[in-house]
Amino acid sequence: MKDLLKIGGKSVNNRLFIGTGKFSSYDVMKRALEEAGADVVTVALRRVDSSSKTDNILDYIPKECILVPNTSGARNADEAVRIARLSRAAGCGDWVKIEVIQDNKYLLPDNLETLKATEILAKEGFVVLPYMSPDLSMAKRLVDAGAAAVMPLGSPIGSNRGIKTKELVEILISEIKIPVIVDAGLGSPSNACECMEMGCSAVLVNTAIAIAENPVGMAKAFSDAVKAGRLAYGAGIPQSTRHANPSSPLTGFLRQRK
């Protein structure tokens, strides 16, 4: 039986969600998405000036992928709602990743404005994925507001520092009934694997793949790591102990029997 992630009324096979920023070219990005077998892909919205008419990113994202526009650039709930409505009007589905940020140094999300935007957009039928600081009461409020998943950060966006919020995210996983998807800061496949072993439903990775020396190879590595972590979680990871527990028989081998 396939271990599919049910989210937003869809079943997703690949639990590695991939962001499309910072790739050296759309062509490299396309090959990375294909190599990873990505099912869910995030994009951003921006003003289009006449100089950006040549190439369109949508032409480089495999047709079968679920597109998740983010609301990056939004500094409050109203702006996030405005961006989400624009993205839906563009005809790319009704998934949206809410990202409301006022802090330019750490790019940490504003949970309260994120909640307000989630309430409005969920009522309008959007599949809302809020990027959030891992706080249990806020996560519960996001669930009540109709979020399809919560997306706590692992560490600041683009920092490649890994899952620094581990204990808080573990609390969300144990207490929240909707998918918990770690978003931001995962710097290597082992970081992603660790999240999946913890019981995250998926992870979203962008920078670590996009700026790798070989983004295509790194996309595959992340995808495999996510699969391995998910398998390990399903198989039940044994408790760790302080002392040794022999894995070979301890009976005397070459010694004389008494």
Place this chain on the structure above:
Amino acid sequence: MRLRINGEDVLIDAHKTIMELVCGRGLRPERVVVEHNLRIVPREAWPETILNENDTVEIIGFFGGG
């Protein structure tokens, strides 16, 4: 006449439609979304939506992002 397009003042011929504006900029209509005076205009309505002096237009498209 003067319009504010993507935050910049732009002079264009009078009585243009949104469709003419978008295509005139070399953009593919199916790849952008237009907000006219803060209201999203569905693509079907672009050919008959005429722009007026001092209107605000945002032309938005998709880019890479995480």
